[in-house]
Every structure is written in structure tokens, then in C-alpha cells.
Amino acid sequence: MVRMxxxxxxxxxxxxxxxxxVAGDREGARRIFEKVWDALAGSGEDTPDPLHVVTLAHYMADVQTDPAEExxxxxxxxxxxxxLTDERAQEHHSSLQVAGFYPSLHLNVAASHHALGQSSEARHHLDRAAQSFEHLAEDGYGRMIRGxxxxxxxxxxxxxxxPWGQSECRAQHR
Incomplete structure (x- = not known):
């Protein structure tokens, strides 16, 4: 989602x-994400822009050390x-479709549940991820998420x- x-x-x-x-500075990334989150929360809007929340929360989860926080x-x-609507996502990048976000989002939730030893919840979200595979392209990213x-x-x-902590699955699909 970096290209705009x-x-x-x-x-x-x-x-x-x-x-x-991505460069390995998780603490630096977390500090930036926290500042952005604080700005969104203090923006005066009742509900921050869902695109900002989806993106920020997705990346913020990746830099957590506590699986419950992840x-x-x-x-x-x-x-x-x-x-989030397709129209809003496409304001950021014309190729984005919200349905294409769900396989990765459900995979991440599943990996976090797994890291916490919550197998049934992990399976539920893996099923949800697989149910939305049709929205993934047949490209490297799609293959990575399916795999x-x-x-x-x-x-x-x-x-x-x-192991407790960040799941290997999450690390493998970044």
C-alpha cells in the first residue's frame, strides 16, 4: 500500500x-506509528479515516512484541x-479493492490467535482467509498469502x- x-x-x-x-528498526517504526495513532485519535473526527486505521493497525501489529497486543x-x-469502501481505498491507489485486504487481515488474526495458543479461533480466521482467496491476484503477493x-x-x-511471541507465519508473509 505504499505506492500512492x-x-x-x-x-x-x-x-x-x-x-x-522492514529495515529492522521495529522500535523506530512503533514510535512513528504511535505518533500517527495519537494524531488520528486527537484529530477531532468521531471516526478516523478507515483506510488510515486499517493500514496503521495492520503495520502496528507487525511491530508488537506481546502477542496479545499484536x-x-x-x-x-x-x-x-x-x-472501508473501495472508493476510499481507490482514492489512495486506483488498484485497491477492500475485498483483497481480507485474506491477509484474517491470516494475521489467525497467526496472532495461534501465537496465543487459541487454535479454534486461529482456524476460524484461516477459514475466513481462504474464503476470500478469490479476491487475491495470481501474483507473488497472492501466492505468498495463500502459502x-x-x-x-x-x-x-x-x-x-x-513459540510465544510473533508467529512465524506472520513473519513469513511480510
Whole structure:
């Protein structure tokens, strides 16, 4: 979501944080994301822009060290997607379709539940992710998300409990 058709200062700031996260500076990214979140909360709007919330919460979850906090941010992102429209997403980038967000969002929620040892919740969200595969392109990103869902499903099927903390599935699909 970093490439923009229309300039948006909030999305640009989120992209700066994500660049730090990708470069390995999770703490620096988290500081930027916290400042953006505080600005959104203090903006005076009853409901912040769902595109900003989806994007920020999605990336904020990635930089958490506590699996419960990761889940909280993942759920926030998923809830915001429910109020996001294609029209708003396409103001940011003309290729975006909200339905295409759900496989990754549900995968992240599933991975967080799995990290917390909540297998039934993880399976539920993996099923939801798989139900929305039709909205993924047949490209590298689509293959990555489908593969991550299948790897996490196989891990759950093998009844292997992963380490506490950030799940390997989430790390593999970033």
C-alpha cells in the first residue's frame, strides 16, 4: 500500500514507519506509528479515516512484541476494513479493492490467535482467509498469502504449538 496515486500525508507517514520496520528498526517504526495513532485519535473526527486505521493497525501489529497486543492491533485493522469502501481505498491507489485486504487481515488474526495458543479461533480466521482467496491476484503477493495460510493450517493440523511471541507465519508473509 505504499505506492500512492493521490498524496495523503497520513499514509506517507505510515509508509515511513513501515520502511523502518522492514529495515529492522521495529522500535523506530512503533514510535512513528504511535505518533500517527495519537494524531488520528486527537484529530477531532468521531471516526478516523478507515483506510488510515486499517493500514496503521495492520503495520502496528507487525511491530508488537506481546502477542496479545499484536492480536489487539490485528483485530482493530480487521474491524476498520469492514467500514472501508473501495472508493476510499481507490482514492489512495486506483488498484485497491477492500475485498483483497481480507485474506491477509484474517491470516494475521489467525497467526496472532495461534501465537496465543487459541487454535479454534486461529482456524476460524484461516477459514475466513481462504474464503476470500478469490479476491487475491495470481501474483507473488497472492501466492505468498495463500502459502502462508496453508503453512499455518498445516502447523495447526500437526498440533504444533509455536513459540510465544510473533508467529512465524506472520513473519513469513511480510
Amino acid at each position: 496515486d493521490t498524496p495523503d500525508a497520513v499514509m506517507a507517514r505510515i509508509a515511513q514507519g513501515q520502511e523502518l520496520a 492480536l489487539r492491533w490485528d483485530l482493530r485493522s480487521l474491524a476498520a476494513a469492514d467500514s 502462508a495460510v496453508e503453512r499455518l493450517r498445516a502447523e495447526l493440523d500437526a498440533a504444533t504449538v509455536g
